[in-house]
Amino acid sequence: MPNYNRSSDGTIESAFVALSDPTRRAVIQALSGGPASVSELAGPFAMALPSFTQHLGVLESAGLIVSKKKGRTRICALNPQALQNAEAWLAAHRRQWEERFDRMQAHLENVTKDNSNE
Numbered sequence: 001m002p003n004y005n006r007s008s009d010g011t012i013e014s015a016f017v018a019l020s021d022p023t024r025r026a027v028i029q030a031l032s033g034g035p036a037s038v039s040e041l042a043g044p045f046a047m048a049l050p051s052f053t054q055h056l057g058v059l060e061s062a063g064l065i066v067s068k069k070k071g072r073t074r075i076c077a078l079n080p081q082a083l084q085n086a087e088a089w090l091a092a093h094r095r096q097w098e099e100r101f102d103r104m105q106a107h108l109e110n111v112t113k114d115n116s117n118e
Helices: 012-019 022-031 038-042 049-061 080-116
Strands: 065-070 073-078
Touching: 012 022, 012 049, 012 080, 022 038, 022 049, 022 065, 022 073, 038 049, 038 073, 049 065
Parallel strands: none
Antiparallel strands: 065 073
């Protein structure tokens, strides 16, 4: 069973927890090509279908994918809004860290310059 609290809060935290697993990232990658059935998604993985569907449950609980029944087949698709929210969070934090690294680099250059002038 995936090590994850299956709350369906759809938060950024739950999205990143869901994306921390390589199987679930591979499912997201596969769904980037368009909707697919559970059996199509499970095909490349060497695991039992119940185990695989737990991974889908984690992704769905995090709001990253949606699924619907079509006849006897369950079809999964990406929820682009959830991925955009995660991307926006990453972009904001990336800018913050780049600014910090730029300030640190400027400080180190000043310290190096001051030490070489002594």
